Amino acid sequence: MTNYLVRRVLGVVVVMFAVVTGLFLLLHASPVSPVNQLAPQVAADPVARAAVEHRMGLDRPLVTQYLDYVGDALRGDFGTSLYDGSPVADQIGRALPISLELGLLASVFAVIPATALGAWSVLRRGGVVDHGTRVLSVLAMSLPGYWLAVIALVVVGDSHPDLLPNAGGFVTFTEDPATNLKVLVLPAIVLALATFAMLTRSLRGGLADAMASDHVLFARAMGGSRLLTLRRVALRGALVPTLTVAGVLIGGLLSGTVLIENVFQIPGIGQLMVTAFQRQDYPLALGACVATSAIFLLLNLVVDLLYPLVDPRTAAGVTRDKLGRAA
Amino acid sequence: MTNASTAEEPLLRVRDLDVGYRGPFGPVPAVRGVCFDVAPGEILGLVGESGSGKSSVCTALMGLLPDGATRTGGIEFQGEDLAAMRERDLRRVRGRRLALVPQQPMTSLAPTTPVLRQLRWYLGDRLDDVEVRETLIGIGLGPVLDRPRDLPGSFSGGQLQRVVIAIAVLAHEPALLLADEPTTTLDATVQAQVLRLLLTLRDKLGLAMVYVSHDLAVVSTICDRVGVMYGGRLVETAPVRELFAAPRHPYTRALIAAMPATTPADRPLRAVEGSAEGANLLPGCPFAPRCPHVADVCRERMPAAVRHGAADVRCHWVDREAGR
Ligand SMILES: Nc1ncnc2c1ncn2[C@@H]1O[C@H](COP(=O)(O)OP(=O)(O)O)[C@@H](O)[C@H]1O
Numbered sequence: 319m320t321n322y323l324v325r326r327v328l329g330v331v332v333v334m335f336a337v338v339t340g341l342f343l344l345l346h347a348s349p350v351s352p353v354n355q356l357a358p359q360v361a362a363d364p365v366a367r368a369a370v371e372h373r374m375g376l377d378r379p380l381v382t383q384y385l386d387y388v389g390d391a392l393r394g395d396f397g398t399s400l401y402d403g404s405p406v407a408d409q410i411g412r413a414l415p416i417s418l419e420l421g422l423l424a425s426v427f428a429v430i431p432a433t434a435l436g437a438w439s440v441l442r443r444g445g446v447v448d449h450g451t452r453v454l455s456v457l458a459m460s461l462p463g464y465w466l467a468v469i470a471l472v473v474v475g476d477s478h479p480d481l482l483p484n485a486g487g488f489v490t491f492t493e494d495p496a497t498n499l500k501v502l503v504l505p506a507i508v509l510a511l512a513t514f515a516m517l518t519r520s521l522r523g524g525l526a527d528a529m530a531s532d533h534v535l536f537a538r539a540m541g542g543s544r545l546l547t548l549r550r551v552a553l554r555g556a557l558v559p560t561l562t563v564a565g566v567l568i569g570g571l572l573s574g575t576v577l578i579e580n581v582f583q584i585p586g587i588g589q590l591m592v593t594a595f596q597r598q599d600y601p602l603a604l605g606a607c608v609a610t611s612a613i614f615l616l617l618n619l620v621v622d623l624l625y626p627l628v629d630p631r632t633a634a635g636v637t638r639d640k641l642g643r644a645a
Numbered sequence: 646m647t648n649a650s651t652a653e654e655p656l657l658r659v660r661d662l663d664v665g666y667r668g669p670f671g672p673v674p675a676v677r678g679v680c681f682d683v684a685p686g687e688i689l690g691l692v693g694e695s696g697s698g699k700s701s702v703c704t705a706l707m708g709l710l711p712d713g714a715t716r717t718g719g720i721e722f723q724g725e726d727l728a729a730m731r732e733r734d735l736r737r738v739r740g741r742r743l744a745l746v747p748q749q750p751m752t753s754l755a756p757t758t759p760v761l762r763q764l765r766w767y768l769g770d771r772l773d774d775v776e777v778r779e780t781l782i783g784i785g786l787g788p789v790l791d792r793p794r795d796l797p798g799s800f801s802g803g804q805l806q807r808v809v810i811a812i813a814v815l816a817h818e819p820a821l822l823l824a825d826e827p828t829t830t831l832d833a834t835v836q837a838q839v840l841r842l843l844l845t846l847r848d849k850l851g852l853a854m855v856y857v858s859h860d861l862a863v864v865s866t867i868c869d870r871v872g873v874m875y876g877g878r879l880v881e882t883a884p885v886r887e888l889f890a891a892p893r894h895p896y897t898r899a900l901i902a903a904m905p906a907t908t909p910a911d912r913p914l915r916a917v918e919g920s921a922e923g924a925n926l927l928p929g930c931p932f933a934p935r936c937p938h939v940a941d942v943c944r945e946r947m948p949a950a951v952r953h954g955a956a957d958v959r960c961h962w963v964d965r966e967a968g969r
């Protein structure tokens with residue numbers, strides 16, 4: 319168990335390191351450069367240009383720049399924005415909680431109905447709820463997110479403008495929780511739909527398989543009701559594949575979504591990233607990417623740590639691939 | 646007269662049981678027109694090759710066929726018609742009065758919960774009874790009691806099979822146990838242990854049993870009566886002695902002739918030629934394509950069950966021979 323935990327944490331550290339390195343190199347290889355942002359007359363003059371590059375430390379060897387960046391990042395310093403000179407860490411610190419809140423809300427809107435409908439449709443297989451759930455999840459999966467977002471914006475914006483953030487600027491939770499939650503509900507629902515659909519299908523599939531298994535047959539042959547059997551015998555095994563899917567999807571929800579944040583004018587990390595790239599503000603872009611990846615990886619770590627709780631076979635040394643094949 | 650008839654009242658009376666599964670081109674019959682009785686305390690063997698419908702009979706009796714499967718026929722158990730019972734009432738019969746040991750011992754317990762915890766699900770506080778514990782230890786389940794945190798994966802197939810049997814039998818001491826190939830996947834030593842366990846439990850608790858197997862040799866050691874299935878049909882039912890001494894149905898004869906113990910050493914072991922593939926779809930006798938005595942009528946009409954001696958046989962040829 320401890321072994322498993324240590325392996326997972328180490329895995330995250332290694333991947334995080336690779337992500338930072340990869341993003342750093344990618345940005346340096348790309349034509350994105352702060353020098354592009356200089357006034358044309360400065361950029362045209364090689365001497366002035368070199369002076370600026372020297373001041374920014376861009377003329378140093380790449381390795382030195384990289385080690386500097388990593389060293390600072392470990393201390394929580396991600397450099398300063400090229401656009402307004404403010405610390406990148408501060409900007410991320412403002413945007414990240416907003417994205418996390420939106421993602422958390424969307425996760426709740428996705429997970430709770432998915433669990434209820436997934437389980438319900440398996441308990442009443444072939445019934446109204448089952449068919450309804452299938453239609454709903456196919457719809458939710460096939461409707462494009464941006465289209466839904468725009469439709470929601472237009473339709474709801476017409477009848478309930480107070481549900482939209484861009485009416486009077488975004489209000490954070492600490493400023494006014496009620497208003498904040500009110501304007502986040504609609505984007506969260508739109509954001510949640512696809513995740514809800516995929517989780518529902520995954521859970522329904524897993525549970526349906528589990529309910530057709532020998533151990534469920536035996537539990538029912540011993541007089542267990544479908545509900546009891548589902549809870550006690552089928553659920554754990556069925557949850558493992560869904561947990562994997564959920565880890566990736568919820569990771570996606572929490573780490574900021576460019577599209578929804580843009581349409582609904584929510585100043586989260588997704589928006590921050592887009593702005594940073596538009597302005598070729600590469601310390602900010604890099605910082606935002608790193609923060610996003612970190613959230614994503616942390617969530618997957620949490621999921622990894624949940625596996626042994628859900629399915630004790632994981633802790634007993636059975637790898638996840640083996641379980642996947644057995645399921 | 647009244648007394649005599651109550652004494653002979655069977656525990657289970659199955660009439661014209663049909664089971665069909667959903668296939669790609671419509672329903673596929675798996676069990677057709679099966680009738681049999683089980684008396685209190687009796688062990689009825691059900692033999693037949695794989696696919697002949699034995700497991701389907703068991704799951705149909707429990708009312709636990711998979712979604713999309715159909716079932717018709719009468720299932721009278723302890724005077725109640727299980728076929729007409731609502732799910733909620735059936736739940737009070739399952740496990741309590743009528744128990745099932747499914748075909749797969751290794752997978753019949755939840756793989757994610759310790760075995761001892763699952764024993765406690767079903768036995769409850771009785772698991773702390775000295776007597777129950779002694780019974781469990783007596784059937785070799787001491788390790789399960791000693792390793793409370795171990796999952797099913799860390800026990801052997803034989804141990805798990807005994808756990809499943811112990812749960813099915815000890816939880817509520819049912820009147821009838823349906824044991825679906827309880828020893829097929831086990832090696833000979835463990836197989837003997839499990840058979841002994843079943844017989845002990847029968848003698849101690851007086852439970853009746855439907856013992857499913859594809860192995861006539863095993864059936865001959867523990868059953869009182871044997872039913873032979875082929876292509877979803879029950880083709881012969883007879884007391885075990887009579888079945889071996891005077892097998893009547895051509896398929897039964899072929900089965901017995903193919904048993905190692907009954908074949909003299911100088912004659913080679915002879916399996917029945919052909920395969921049972923598609924037998925469940927034939928309108929007449931399912932054995933017709935492989936039968937040495939086949940006549941035209943066999944392909945058209947399924948013979949009715951006729952009593953010959955102590956056996957109920959469904960075969961045109963046997964009827965003709967007897968009439969002669
Ligand atoms: N769940 C199922 N779905 C479809 N067909 C099935 C199912 N279970 C069994 N069958 C079919 O029903 C027939 C009888 O199977 P079964 O009752 O398992 O026989 P046995 O236990 O004698 O091997 C076989 O042809 C088998 O393919």
Ligand code: SF4
Binds near residue numbers: 960
């Ligand atoms: S009914 Fe006909 S085909 Fe079937 S076993 Fe008897 S003789 Fe053979």
Ligand SMILES: [Mg+2]
Binds near residue numbers: 696699701748826
């Ligand atoms: Mg079977």
